[in-house]
Amino acid sequence: MSGQKVVIVGGGHAGIELAKRLDPTADVTLVDGKDSFVHTPAAIRAVTDSSLLDKLIIPYKNLLKRGQFVQGWAERIDPDGVVLSDGRKLKSTVTVVATGSSYAAPFKHTPAGLDEFRAISRQAASSLASAKTVAIVGAGPVGAELAGEIAHAYPEKEVHLITDEASLYPMYKPGFGKKLETDFADLGVHLHTGKLVENLQSLKEPYSGTLQLPGGETIDADIVFPAIGAKPQAELLLAVDDVQTAPDGRVMHDGWMRPSKSHPSLFAFGDVLASGDAMTIVSIARQAPCLEKIIKAVLAGKPVESQKPYEGWPLAPILLPLGPKRGASMLPVGKDGMAVGHFLTSRMKGKDLFISKYRKLLGQS
Incomplete structure (x- = not known):
């Protein structure tokens, strides 16, 4: 070669x-x-703990031994x-x-650079810390994880998670969504399923405002996180x-x-x-x-x-921690997958969010 x-x-x-x-x-x-890798899954928890920014932003310089990085x-x-x-x-x-x-901010960097990414993340963390009522629009992996992280870090806050789906993760067998619903209930998260927000003001960044739901229901939120994909x-x-x-x-x-x-x-x-x-x-x-x-x-x-052509997952596995100790995962076992709960989800992802793995991959301690 x-x-x-x-x-x-x-x-x-x-x-x-x-x-x-x-x-x-x-x-x-x-x-x-940019000159550094951004481990975005940890950027969700960084909204509740800004000290993680120093761990999830990792320089590229030690990634390759034979090859080169060009900025x-x-x-x-x-x-x-x-x-x-x-x-x-x-x-x-x-x-x-x-x-x-x-x-949407603050979960991924933009071409504006890492300094702006850090600043936006810290601003979101500051706004969250002073908020009493939090609304998250979208219950995909980012929205669901964010709700869990906030409820774990700030049990006194009123947290609303809103999705237009009739149930959580309907593409999987019901046991997976039920495990998550139980965790949200235990964490005190208000779960709104089958509700389409009628006046979402931004798809790009957090804001404060009143959300209008079907039937005249409203949520006055000190901070709204759009998390729709x-x-x-x-x-x-x-x-x-x-x-x-x-x-x-x-x-x-x-x-x-x-x-x-x-x-x-x-x-x-x-x-x-x-x-x-x-x-x-x-x-x-x-x-x-x-x-x-x-x-x-x-x-x-x-x-x-x-070579064999690529074939995607028949049913994609998913690891969905709700804070470091809770959550559920769907593993690729059998035709319909196997739903597992707190212990394995925490061990596989929730405890460390793969931070150690990616720091090692990029040659950092």
Whole structure:
């Protein structure tokens, strides 16, 4: 594989995982506009504990032993590499776009930089600390985890979790949602299911205001957190010939994670890929070994079709802690999955939120 170069655009969970896997055998360049990785799952708990910011923001400098990290924003994908916004050209045999997704503040960084991310997170933490009534709109993984973290850290606050779904996580067998409902009840969280907020003022950041629910019900909230889902950052790929998107904005692929027939050495990976998976770290863990094998085959001169195409989770597992000690998880055991409760959820994720794992991956203590 001498002389074969792999350029990975995007230093999120997908990008660093793939770069680390390929580093021992390929000439890898990881590109990102910031100088540090942001472990976003821990950014939820950071709203209740700002000291976590120093642990969840981790420099890239020790990630790769053979390869290199280049700081810069990718401007364009060419057939033979990547052009950065400052005019630099990074040539590649294989290019991977892992630009991830965006989310409402304060749970993900933006191109404005890490200083702003820290400032927004601390401001949200300050506003939360002084709030008496908290409303969270959206009961997906971020919204549900946030409700649990706030109720655990501030048991005196009135916390409302609102979803337009008739029940929690209806795609799983009922035992999973029931475990979460029991935990929310024990934590004192007011769960509103089947309720569509009629006057949500912002999809991008927290605010204070009165929420209007069906039937004239209102909630006067000192702080409202919109948590209605991630949006793929696919702009870089959409500028490439014949790339098409799924209804959710993620890019379609040929089965081997290639989004463009005219660019056969271009791959998409992670949240930006219409893989059939949810936008979660668990999905990346399934995609990464497959893409690693495909890229190694390409670098060895083998056709992509010699490898198995990617197949998403039949039923995606989910780890959903509600603070460090509570929560529920759905594990990929059997056809319908297996729901587990506090002990395993805390051990697998809730206690540490994978912070130690990612600090080790990036060569930090």
